[in-house]
Amino acid sequence: MYAQMIKSEATQDDPEKLAAFQARIDAGEKIEPKDWMPEGYRKTLIRQIGQHAHSEIVGQLPEGNWITRAPTLERKAILLAKVQDEAGHGLYLYCAAETLGVSRDEITEMLLDGRMKYSSIFNYPTLNWADIGAVGWLVDGAAIMNQVPLQRTSFGPYSRAMIRICKEESFHQRQGYDAIRKMAEGTPEQKKMAQDALNRLWYPSLMMFGPSDKDSVHSAQSMKWKIKMNTNDELRQKFVDQTVPQAEYLGLTVPDENLKWNEERGHYDYTDPDWSEFFDVIQGNGPCNVDRLADRNKAWDDGAWVRDGLLAHAKKKAARQHAAE
Amino acid sequence: MKNEWPLWEIFIRGQHGMSHRHVGSLHAPDAEMAIKNARDVYTRRNEGVSIWVVEANHISASSPSDKGPLYEPSESKVYRHPTFFDIPEEVGAM
Numbered sequence A: 001m002y003a004q005m006i007k008s009e010a011t012q013d014d015p016e017k018l019a020a021f022q023a024r025i026d027a028g029e030k031i032e033p034k035d036w037m038p039e040g041y042r043k044t045l046i047r048q049i050g051q052h053a054h055s056e057i058v059g060q061l062p063e064g065n066w067i068t069r070a071p072t073l074e075r076k077a078i079l080l081a082k083v084q085d086e087a088g089h090g091l092y093l094y095c096a097a098e099t100l101g102v103s104r105d106e107i108t109e110m111l112l113d114g115r116m117k118y119s120s121i122f123n124y125p126t127l128n129w130a131d132i133g134a135v136g137w138l139v140d141g142a143a144i145m146n147q148v149p150l151q152r153t154s155f156g157p158y159s160r161a162m163i164r165i166c167k168e169e170s171f172h173q174r175q176g177y178d179a180i181r182k183m184a185e186g187t188p189e190q191k192k193m194a195q196d197a198l199n200r201l202w203y204p205s206l207m208m209f210g211p212s213d214k215d216s217v218h219s220a221q222s223m224k225w226k227i228k229m230n231t232n233d234e235l236r237q238k239f240v241d242q243t244v245p246q247a248e249y250l251g252l253t254v255p256d257e258n259l260k261w262n263e264e265r266g267h268y269d270y271t272d273p274d275w276s277e278f279f280d281v282i283q284g285n286g287p288c289n290v291d292r293l294a295d296r297n298k299a300w301d302d303g304a305w306v307r308d309g310l311l312a313h314a315k316k317k318a319a320r321q322h323a324a325e
Numbered sequence B: 001m002k003n004e005w006p007l008w009e010i011f012i013r014g015q016h017g018m019s020h021r022h023v024g025s026l027h028a029p030d031a032e033m034a035i036k037n038a039r040d041v042y043t044r045r046n047e048g049v050s051i052w053v054v055e056a057n058h059i060s061a062s063s064p065s066d067k068g069p070l071y072e073p074s075e076s077k078v079y080r081h082p083t084f085f086d087i088p089e090e091v092g093a094m
Ligand SMILES: [Fe+2]
Pocket: A056, A085, A086, A089, A165
């Protein structure tokens, strides 16, 4: 998902405190920043919320790529609003992570030097306008699948951030579907572009949910702590079941020969993505990994004088005020 | 940490007549910028008619471990609730 392969940290805490903590979670209570929590819970959450925040921020890049080239002024305004929302999502989540004792600069630097990851999906390029439609439809669609259950996560600030985010996501998915529908219903050439976007983005979207459950060894503890609410395969299946009819409505073909409705299971059977590609992208070898990190680093470095200047100005102003009083 | 902008807690009055409510936090160099940023981060969809910002380190909070001593005394004073008293039906609404 936006947070993939988060390894639960081992916990070496007083068993009595641990049991009381688990009982609070089992009872559906929210854990707040000042409450006692196991070190492993705190560390795992910093990693998970941080990766989620980084994904929101880096996720602006593939879409920002098309703001100046949107086909109409209206589409441009919509895309701008959507990308601005993603910046907001990043900020809500960074603040949630900071309540766990990591500073904004620390967590930013961990992204910039590669110690922390962001979702694999944003290492794929957006080659043309059809991709922007497909990203809203599929990528935000997949994100929603994961974020909706996370509204019930045990950590209060994370849950509240998710509630805000979910309120805004439906606009994202709908504007994407609307944009790709325009193309699917357009000229044969436009329809071809829409199909091509689906072909390229289908499997990377399935990868967003993380490795298959049988290879996903770190889930159990996170699920017990209610910081992971569903298994990867559960959510992936849900996404496939929801998306296939949407593609059919557009007259587009999901690029999977084995895709078919399984009456018995009440779900679509589908082909898993190529996991070796997924691990390769996570390792830094996707088509855009280098560009994305370079862009984030450049933005951080180029913005340094603004951050420093505004802070210096604020300090000076405060000192002057102090002197006048 | 060296040169980080301070953290501000953001409170928004959603509608006229309502109290300001805590909605989240953000970093800003000063109060003026905090209000501007809060406008962009927390009121993109008409969520507010007024914004308060407070620097986070100026907020004092009760400690979670004081929960018992702080709130227990009110639990035993059931007579503070109107439902504690039976009023005869004949008396009418009260
Ligand atoms: Fe988002």
